[in-house]
Amino acid sequence: MEKKNKSNVLLMVTLCLASFGIMADMVIIPAAGGIAAAFPAAGPGIMNYILTGPTLFMAIFSLLSGKFSQYISDKKLMIIGFGVLTVGAIFGAAFQNIYYLAFMRSLVGIGMGLLGVTAMAIISKTFVSESKRVAMIGIYNGAMSAIGAVMGLVGGFVAGFGWSYVFYLYLILIPIWIMMFFFVPDVKTKQEQADETIFEKDEKISWLKVSGLNGAFFVFCMMHGLVFYQIAILVMEMGVGEAVQSGVAASLGTVGSFVGCVTFGFSYSLFKRFTPFVCFFMMSFSYILLLIASSFMVVAIVSTLLGVAFGLGMSYYMMQSTMVVPMSKVSLSIGITTSVSAIGAFLSTYATTFLQRILHVDTIVGIIPVAIGVLLVGAILSFRFGMKETKQQMAIKKAAAVSAIGKQRIEN
Numbered sequence: 001m002e003k004k005n006k007s008n009v010l011l012m013v014t015l016c017l018a019s020f021g022i023m024a025d026m027v028i029i030p031a032a033g034g035i036a037a038a039f040p041a042a043g044p045g046i047m048n049y050i051l052t053g054p055t056l057f058m059a060i061f062s063l064l065s066g067k068f069s070q071y072i073s074d075k076k077l078m079i080i081g082f083g084v085l086t087v088g089a090i091f092g093a094a095f096q097n098i099y100y101l102a103f104m105r106s107l108v109g110i111g112m113g114l115l116g117v118t119a120m121a122i123i124s125k126t127f128v129s130e131s132k133r134v135a136m137i138g139i140y141n142g143a144m145s146a147i148g149a150v151m152g153l154v155g156g157f158v159a160g161f162g163w164s165y166v167f168y169l170y171l172i173l174i175p176i177w178i179m180m181f182f183f184v185p186d187v188k189t190k191q192e193q194a195d196e197t198i199f200e201k202d203e204k205i206s207w208l209k210v211s212g213l214n215g216a217f218f219v220f221c222m223m224h225g226l227v228f229y230q231i232a233i234l235v236m237e238m239g240v241g242e243a244v245q246s247g248v249a250a251s252l253g254t255v256g257s258f259v260g261c262v263t264f265g266f267s268y269s270l271f272k273r274f275t276p277f278v279c280f281f282m283m284s285f286s287y288i289l290l291l292i293a294s295s296f297m298v299v300a301i302v303s304t305l306l307g308v309a310f311g312l313g314m315s316y317y318m319m320q321s322t323m324v325v326p327m328s329k330v331s332l333s334i335g336i337t338t339s340v341s342a343i344g345a346f347l348s349t350y351a352t353t354f355l356q357r358i359l360h361v362d363t364i365v366g367i368i369p370v371a372i373g374v375l376l377v378g379a380i381l382s383f384r385f386g387m388k389e390t391k392q393q394m395a396i397k398k399a400a401a402v403s404a405i406g407k408q409r410i411e412n
Contacts, residue, residue: 010183011126012136016143017176018078021085021115023148024108025054027166030156034163039098046098050105052346057109058116059342065117066332074125074331075186078118082177085111089170093163116338121331122184124322131265137319138264145258145311149251209324210333212385214340216276217317219378221341223283223371224310225348227290227364228253231303234364240296249296249303256304260311267312268319273389276382279313284375287368314341 028035028051036047061081068077088107094100123140127133151169158166227234231249235241241249260267271278286305293299321337322330355367 007183007185008126011122011185012139014176014179014183015119015123015140016147017179018082018115018119019140019144019147020151020173020176021082021089022112022119022144023151024085024089024112024170025051026148026151027155027169028105030152031159031163031166034159035101038096038163042098046102049102050098053102054105054109054112055342055346057106058113059339059346061110061113062117062335062338062342064335065114066335068114069118069121069331073186074118074121075180075184077114078122078184079177079180081111081114081118082173082180083111085115086170086173086177089173090167092170093167113338113342117331117335120318120322120334120338124330124334125327126185130323131269133322134268134315134319135265138261138315140261141264141311141315141318142258142261145254145261145307149254149258152251152254205325205329205333210321210336213317213320213324214337216378216382217313217337218340218344219374220276220280220283220310220313220317221344222348222351223375223378224306224313225345226352226367226371227287227303227306228310229345229349230352230364231299234290235296235299237363238293238299238365240293240299245296245299249299252300253303253307256307256309257311257314258307260308260313261315264312264315264319268316272386274383274386275312275316277379277386279309279316280375280379280382282309282312284372284379287372287375290365290368291372317341 032047032051035050036042039047065077065081072080084107088104088111092101092104092108119140120137123136124133127136155166155169158169228250231253235245235249267278268275282305286302286309289298289302289305293302318334318337321333325333352364352367355370356362359367359370361367
């Protein structure tokens with residue numbers, strides 16, 4: 001038992017450090033201005049791709065990783081994915097060519113997609129009980145948020161010396177990649193192999209549950225991205241600050257996400273199936289505050305609350321994606337949920353433009369009432385489903401208790 005606990009600690013340390021790869025974009029974002037200045041002839045399309053293009057490949061390979069996991073273990077798939085990510089990240093600035101940089105950024109996206117799914121799958125298969133799995137997922141997501149905040153700050157500092165220097169920060173990925181060989185177990189267990197060979201035909205995915213879960217998560221991610229990815233624009237259009245204040249607000253959002261993730265285990269023990277209701281309601285309340293905001297302090301509070309809500313919601317939906325399917329289908333389910341998250345975040349800026357066009361407004365604040373309405377509907381639906389699941393669980397427990405009493409009477 002002591003050896004197993006030590007192995008689990010080393011595993012979680014490795015996976016938490018591996019989230020450097022998931023948060024790889026936090027290094028590039030501060031260098032965006034320098035990259036644009038270095039390639040003045042590059043059009044806005046290629047520049048946008050360098051910044052957000054990896055999320056598209058992340059979405060695609062998150063889905064494909066579920067299929068790949070049927071032929072290769074999660075450990076080997078993680079090592080391959082992290083290796084591809086490391087090559088694309090470290091050698092991104094080896095040649096001063098904008099199209100070469102775009103290609104290497106595509107490799108980063110591929111690695112991010114494979115890494116995110118396999119990390120969650122390994123946690124789910126290593127920590128079988130719900131309580132331990134909830135705690136470990138919260139720790140993993142919390143570490144990811146904390147690392148993202150640090151990488152953003154360090155990347156901004158290093159970018160001041162030149163945009164190409166930020167790529168040296170990716171050298172830290174090499175020792176983390178080596179750690180995976182020693183501390184990440186091959187979780188394709190005998191039980192899972194038996195599931196795949198004997199029971200795979202009988203184990204069916206409830207696509208109704210999977211669709212409902214990911215549909216709610218898609219809306220949640222999109223509503224969060226309306227402000228998170230455009231906080232700088234929001235601060236300036238409200239007249240409560242400039243670039244410095246925008247950076248502070250963005251950092252507070254990341255800090256809030258970290259708090260939400262690391263407290264997920266405690267929060268889930270309190271709210272259980274009502275956790276989505278709490279997250280949707282907290283986000284809607286934050287947007288209501290934006291409508292009455294008159295100072296940067298209010299915007300800072302809103303950004304922090306949005307981060308907390310997103311941290312809790314992300315941890316819940318990722319955890320539930322491992323619970324609504326059989327163990328042999330966990331990688332596929334996580335891949336779907338990860339892809340949904342990436343697509344929701346990617347489309348959030350386009351949703352902003354679409355709503356502004358429909359409502360005939362040219363500000364982000366102008367579309368906030370619509371976001372509030374969507375979030376409140378999400379909160380109401382989440383509450384109803386929470387009540388339904390709670391009643392079902394109570395009925396199951398009651399039936400089990402009656403069965404146990406009947407069995408005891410027969411034995412007597």
